[in-house]
Amino acid sequence: xxxxxxxxxxxxxxxxxxxxxxxxxxxxxxxxxxxxxxxxxxxxxxxxxxxxxxxxxxxxxxxxxxxxxxxxxxxxxxxxxxxxxxxxxxxxxxxxxxxxxxxxxxxxxxxxxxxxxxxxxxxxxxxxxxxxxxxxxxxxxxxxxxxxxxxxxxxxxxxxxxxxxxxxx
Amino acid sequence: xxxxxxxxxxxxxxxxxxxxxxxxxxxxxxxxxxxxxxxxxxxxxxxxxxxxxxxxxxxxxxxxxxxxxxxxxxxxxxxxxxxxxxxxxxxxxxxx
Numbered sequence: 001x002x003x004x005x006x007x008x009x010x011x012x013x014x015x016x017x018x019x020x021x022x023x024x025x026x027x028x029x030x031x032x033x034x035x036x037x038x039x040x041x042x043x044x045x046x047x048x049x050x051x052x053x054x055x056x057x058x059x060x061x062x063x064x065x066x067x068x069x070x071x072x073x074x075x076x077x078x079x080x081x082x083x084x085x086x087x088x089x090x091x092x093x094x095x096x097x098x099x100x101x102x103x104x105x106x107x108x109x110x111x112x113x114x115x116x117x118x119x120x121x122x123x124x125x126x127x128x129x130x131x132x133x134x135x136x137x138x139x140x141x142x143x144x145x146x147x148x149x150x151x152x153x154x155x156x157x158x159x160x161x162x163x164x165x166x167x168x169x
Numbered sequence: 170x171x172x173x174x175x176x177x178x179x180x181x182x183x184x185x186x187x188x189x190x191x192x193x194x195x196x197x198x199x200x201x202x203x204x205x206x207x208x209x210x211x212x213x214x215x216x217x218x219x220x221x222x223x224x225x226x227x228x229x230x231x232x233x234x235x236x237x238x239x240x241x242x243x244x245x246x247x248x249x250x251x252x253x254x255x256x257x258x259x260x261x262x263x264x265x
Contacts, residue, residue: 024174035185103188107180140221166243
């Protein structure tokens with residue numbers, strides 16, 4: 001009986017990890033498409049799909065609230081980008097091959113730096129199956145990160161005013 | 170393997186920023202970079218013992234990403250009004 005329940009738990013862990021890998025890989029593929037795409041419409045769709053795939057990844061590990069924020073943010077940002085795309089739709093966003101290769105090399109250096117930073121940790125790991133409730137997260141934010149939360153609120157408020165001023169000038 | 174997704178997303182964002190000539194490409198690259206780093210915090214939190222700090226910092230990074238997006242689009246609209254295109258080199262034009 002105990003073996004059966006342990007087996008079911010391992011199965012659940014593996015399923016969760018497979019979901020995370022699947023949606024995470026989708027996010028990577030869509031992001032790569034958004035970087036190399038040339039038309040504004042394709043960039044909008046690929047970036048939106050990448051954000052949605054990342055939201056599904058968060059859902060797979062049981063983080064509903066973060067998934068909601070991710071989907072909300074990427075949708076609002078996508079709508080902004082879509083409307084902005086109408087303004088400059090005649091402009092091509094061509095990437096020079098030489099510059100792209102140099103950027104790719106810089107990206108590899110960045111990857112090496114990240115790998116060096118992670119050398120003390122396990123890059124290949126299995127996710128534990130534990131869910132964090134919204135109430136616990138809220139209690140942690142208010143109890144331990146209250147200053148950061150307040151600063152974030154003030155920052156958002158200032159930015160709303162600043163963006164209004166910037167767009168109106 | 171799961172952290173690699175975040176690392177690849179971050180690197181893709183970095184490549185997007187470095188290779189972009191248009192300001193829109195710069196915004197897209199930075200957004201992907203924000204995706205990568207927020208997911209990195211979340212995955213590290215889930216791989217480790219306590220989850221609250223990682224989720225909290227994931228939320229903070231997403232919020233800062235939203236702030237960045239709002240300012241970037243406002244700047245891009247301003248650049249477009251001035252020079253009828255959205256190139257990074259035109260950022261200097263809105264200085265005055």
